Amino acid sequence: MIRLRNVVTKIGNRVIHKGVNITVNKNDIYAILGASGSGKTMLLREMLMLVKPASGTIILFNKDIKDASEDDKNSFRDRWGVMFQSASLFTSLSVGENIATPILERTKMDKILLKEIVMFKLSLVGLQPEVYNMYPNELSGGMRKKAALARAIAKDPELLLLDEPTSGLDPVSAEDFDNTIKNLSAALNLTVVMVTHDLDTLFHVANRACILKDGIVLSEGSIDEISKTDDDWAKKFFYGERGIKFQKWKQNRII
Amino acid sequence: MCKYFGIVAETLCLYDDWTYKNISDISKSLKSIPDNLKLLDATQAKDIDTSGMILIIDLIEHLHISGSVVKFNDNQKNLYNIVKKHKKDTQPKQENIGFIGKFLSNIYNRMYELYLFINFLGLISLDFAGIIAHPKKRLRWRAIVKGIETMGYNALPIIGVISFLIGAVIAYQGSVQLSRFGVNIFVVDLVSISIVRELGPLLVAIILAGRSASSYTSQIGIMKVTQEIYVLDTMGIRPYDILVFPKIISLVIAMPFLIVFSDILGIFGGMVVSQISLGVSIGDFFRRLNQIMTLKLFLSGIIKGPVFAVLIAAIGSFKGFRTQTNVESIGKNVTISVVDSIFSVIVADAIFSILFRWAGI
Structure with a gap:
């Protein structure tokens, strides 16, 4: 689905990525891990063609984005759904209009049918029908994220890119959200790429991950594989006080 | 029938892409x-999305x-x-209040907004009394x-240019009429009285409404959105101490x-034109100016x-506080704050004219 080869990113003179290699396969739920400031979000922006890397190759849907024409790029944009960290709903539109926007940009549709589709997406991410007419500032953080997710899946994308989907949510909402992502990806055959700090999300939802540190990928693979990474930060991440809890949780799950 | 479906012996067969496009x-x-x-x-359809x-x-x-x-594949x-599980038949009702509503x-x-503005004026007057009582603690000199x-000194160039041009234009328009009667010297009265009494204060107020009221509204509005x-x-x-009173x-x-x-x-602009075209x-200009320019006349504009x-600062700040936490509301409130402050300035100017007339100035 997505392949990054030797991606180098610079902001001014500061080197963010020294050469990143990532492979996301079809039907993966892929997590990008790393400390704050390690350039995870930047990597996501590069995949989304919002930022150009200084050098390196990015292959989306089996096509190098350097060779992609504007039409190709637009077709990529039709095939993915994106949710940013702060949900970024259009604040001047109601939730229903927010979700309808990507559809209406591409096709004309009968009002009643459109409403039906939007209501279905709302229900799919676990929101009440009443939310349809509400505005983003009337929603809680968790509902806003769900609404943003509903907007991201409006066009039935193959690929879902999520930037910190569970940050800022309470554990119950976060778990709820994790389940939503998991169920959706199973139901709709989605490939999911997400940037996350959340151990819960990582163990519960993801099946593959990579660790980004000092501008390179330390390790990539299944969660078990990368939890054996020989690195201080990774060890602290998996086996620090917060990590231990999850190791236990994982063991229980295996039994 | 069409490329998306066909009917074969009471069976509806679906073909091609049944996707949102x-x-x-x-x-x-x-x-x-x-x-x-x-x-x-549906088994012959190429692709079906939700x-x-x-x-x-x-x-x-x-x-x-x-x-x-219904024939589906797996x-x-x-x-x-x-x-099927998530599809809802019930739809949320939308209020429709119609044109008159x-x-x-x-x-x-709008009336409620006016009520709130008067409320706001009352609040800041009360607060102002508090500030007068503790000026050291609550007065922000630096701000x-x-x-x-930013709002005074930096506005000098634009106010200077516009005043000069307005003064020149008035003198020029007047010159045609005045020279017909041969009373060229009255151009001094025309320019100086109109500028000092009316146009000077109004021009400044309108420029400040555009420059300052808008910036106050957007500043406070965005601070509200970001919860600052x-x-x-x-x-x-x-x-209010930090955002309104300064x-x-x-x-x-x-x-x-x-x-x-x-x-x-403005008077300088009028002077230049009267020298050239009249x-x-x-x-002569200064001699005549000296005769007509009384302290009363001068102060009637300044006051x-x-x-x-x-009015400008209060409306600008008030509209900022009235902003809702969405982007569109900021733009809307900035527009309203500029329009309202210009409107209120002109209304106040009219009231001043009536008061001055009563007072015989």
């Missing part, structure tokens, strides 16, 4: 299908085909189950001085000086300054 085409051509179909076969599935479910309900005689069956509610909203710089105002409150800093006080101080500046440049020499300043 084709939905409107499909639903249009579906209107013409007969009601007597018994079977729906939007397409919603349409199919609607179709099934419309045709009264029971779920068992993937489609999965999708069908998911969509909208009109009335707009009027009500006031900064306000005088709550932060100030929780730190024990009164938001603005009002700095504008009240700066405005009279700006009006004087505008008067000078032949009134600079000496409007602080009132206009309070």
